[in-house]
Amino acid sequence: MIVLVMISSVLIAGVTFYQYREQTKDYHEVRLGKKEEQVKQSVNFTLKQTTYPQTTEYLGLIFKDDIYQISDVLSAPFNIYDLDGQLIKSSRPKFEIETSSNCLDAEVLNNLGSSAEKRYVERASAAGDQYQASYTYINDKRFKPIGILNLPYYEDNSFYDKELKEFLIRLGTVCVLLLLLAIGLAYFISKYITRSLETVSDMMHKTDLTKRNEKIFIEDPSSEIGRLVDSYNEMIDELEQSAAKLARSEREQAWREMAKQVAHEIKNPLTPMRLSVQSFERKFDPEDPDIDAKVAEYSKTLIQQIDTMSNIASAFSNFAKMPAQQNETLNVVKIVKLALDIFTEEYIHFISEEEEIIAKLDRTQLIRVVTNLVKNAIQAVPDVESPRILVSVTSEDEYVKLSVADNGIGIQDEFTEKIFEPKFTTKSSGMGLGLGMVKNIVETYKGTIDFSSQPEKGTVFTVRFPKENLAATA
Numbered sequence: 001m002i003v004l005v006m007i008s009s010v011l012i013a014g015v016t017f018y019q020y021r022e023q024t025k026d027y028h029e030v031r032l033g034k035k036e037e038q039v040k041q042s043v044n045f046t047l048k049q050t051t052y053p054q055t056t057e058y059l060g061l062i063f064k065d066d067i068y069q070i071s072d073v074l075s076a077p078f079n080i081y082d083l084d085g086q087l088i089k090s091s092r093p094k095f096e097i098e099t100s101s102n103c104l105d106a107e108v109l110n111n112l113g114s115s116a117e118k119r120y121v122e123r124a125s126a127a128g129d130q131y132q133a134s135y136t137y138i139n140d141k142r143f144k145p146i147g148i149l150n151l152p153y154y155e156d157n158s159f160y161d162k163e164l165k166e167f168l169i170r171l172g173t174v175c176v177l178l179l180l181l182a183i184g185l186a187y188f189i190s191k192y193i194t195r196s197l198e199t200v201s202d203m204m205h206k207t208d209l210t211k212r213n214e215k216i217f218i219e220d221p222s223s224e225i226g227r228l229v230d231s232y233n234e235m236i237d238e239l240e241q242s243a244a245k246l247a248r249s250e251r252e253q254a255w256r257e258m259a260k261q262v263a264h265e266i267k268n269p270l271t272p273m274r275l276s277v278q279s280f281e282r283k284f285d286p287e288d289p290d291i292d293a294k295v296a297e298y299s300k301t302l303i304q305q306i307d308t309m310s311n312i313a314s315a316f317s318n319f320a321k322m323p324a325q326q327n328e329t330l331n332v333v334k335i336v337k338l339a340l341d342i343f344t345e346e347y348i349h350f351i352s353e354e355e356e357i358i359a360k361l362d363r364t365q366l367i368r369v370v371t372n373l374v375k376n377a378i379q380a381v382p383d384v385e386s387p388r389i390l391v392s393v394t395s396e397d398e399y400v401k402l403s404v405a406d407n408g409i410g411i412q413d414e415f416t417e418k419i420f421e422p423k424f425t426t427k428s429s430g431m432g433l434g435l436g437m438v439k440n441i442v443e444t445y446k447g448t449i450d451f452s453s454q455p456e457k458g459t460v461f462t463v464r465f466p467k468e469n470l471a472a473t474a
Helices: 002-049 056-062 066-074 093-101 106-112 158-206 221-282 293-313 332-340 361-378 411-417 433-444
Strands: 080-081 087-090 120-125 128-138 144-156 327-331 348-352 358-362 388-396 399-406 448-454 458-466
Touching: 002 066, 002 128, 002 144, 002 158, 056 144, 056 221, 056 399, 066 332, 093 448, 106 120, 106 128, 144 411, 158 221, 221 293, 221 361, 221 433, 293 361, 327 332, 327 361, 332 358, 332 388, 332 399, 358 458, 361 388, 361 399, 361 433, 361 458, 433 458
Parallel strands: 348 388
Antiparallel strands: 080 087, 080 144, 120 128, 128 144, 327 358, 388 399, 399 458, 448 458
16 A cells, blocks of 8 residues: 555656646747747738838848837847848847857758748757747748748746646645555554454464463454464364373383483493303312402402492482482592403503592492493404503593593594484494493583594593582582
8 A cells, every 4th residue: 555655646746747847848839839920920010011122132121120119019039030041130139149140050941941831940958948949931922931030939937847846745745644644554454454363473472382382262253364273273282182192202212211221231240240250260269379369359349340230220210310429539540440350351451640539429420431431442442453442540630531542443434423322333333322321421520521533543532520529519
């Protein structure tokens, strides 16, 4: 509506301007024709009353004084030329004649001679004003041309320009009022049409998968809005059903994942326990003088792994707190050495520049981090000719840095982004659910875990724990 009002206003203004210009042009043409006819009648009357011969040579004498009288009476200055275009007599003052041309252009003479009406009108502009000049023949009583009558006519458009300006102002006022009216009508009509859509829009913005959503009820909606509301209400019903199914599926998936992780964590100490028992059975010698110390060492290793499984089993009843934190002041170097005692591989080496690095951590969870990383390193070097795994512990300002490096097959680039996903595993590297749980433990302590790897050259996992457990103190 607004655009139509604006377009119509512009078109009306354009047509009005064009109409005024055409009307002004026609007015001046008619007025020039009337002036020209009056002057010609006066000139012919003078020719009939003169006693001089009606020839070109006597035109100056014939109109010697009458030309001024005719010009004053008719308020129309005019000039008389001979047939060759030379000025014979003019009603203008002498100084104006001297400043103007006393000879007609050849183009004017040619156009006048070739005109069927024996009349030619020249249009031009001077000093910013438009003027016309008509040229007709002066005939004797035998209708033979003896001279040329020139009537200059200056167009005065001030009146029409003023009228046009006033009309455009009135038209602009009306258009502004119409525009304001159109804006008002458009606003109220659009509000009336879209009020139902606003209700639908507001309800859609409030739609939330985590809560129960209300349906839309609109009184006397249009057919289109009614179909939209019905579709929305059907969508809400389907959404509630889908949300219920999704919640149930997520709970089941969470329990499955938890069961997999618990089973994985319980299996980790079982293998070294089995190897320790087999080794003890194979190397047991009752006559060995150090048998008591060896039995105590094997028992300590088994009890340590049994405690780990016991903690996992206890935490199974509360998934949100699994694995629970039991923070205590530990010597990280000693605990890492203890965690490595369950591994019998000779290519596992441990280094630390310090004998004691104290931090507040959970003993069991620290052991689980070490055993998981070392086990993954072992699984990465089965086909290496000279396997080597290096475990190091260092102190970095307020952090404890634990590194596990191997010279195994490495990690391919396409697997680097998935390495900590709970269900991710590869047959070549053997990395599975353990790394996901390691990451959870490290992040629980506000620590970080990252790795660097080169295919066929090896991998280095680096864990940093804050010495003061910020999560526990908070």
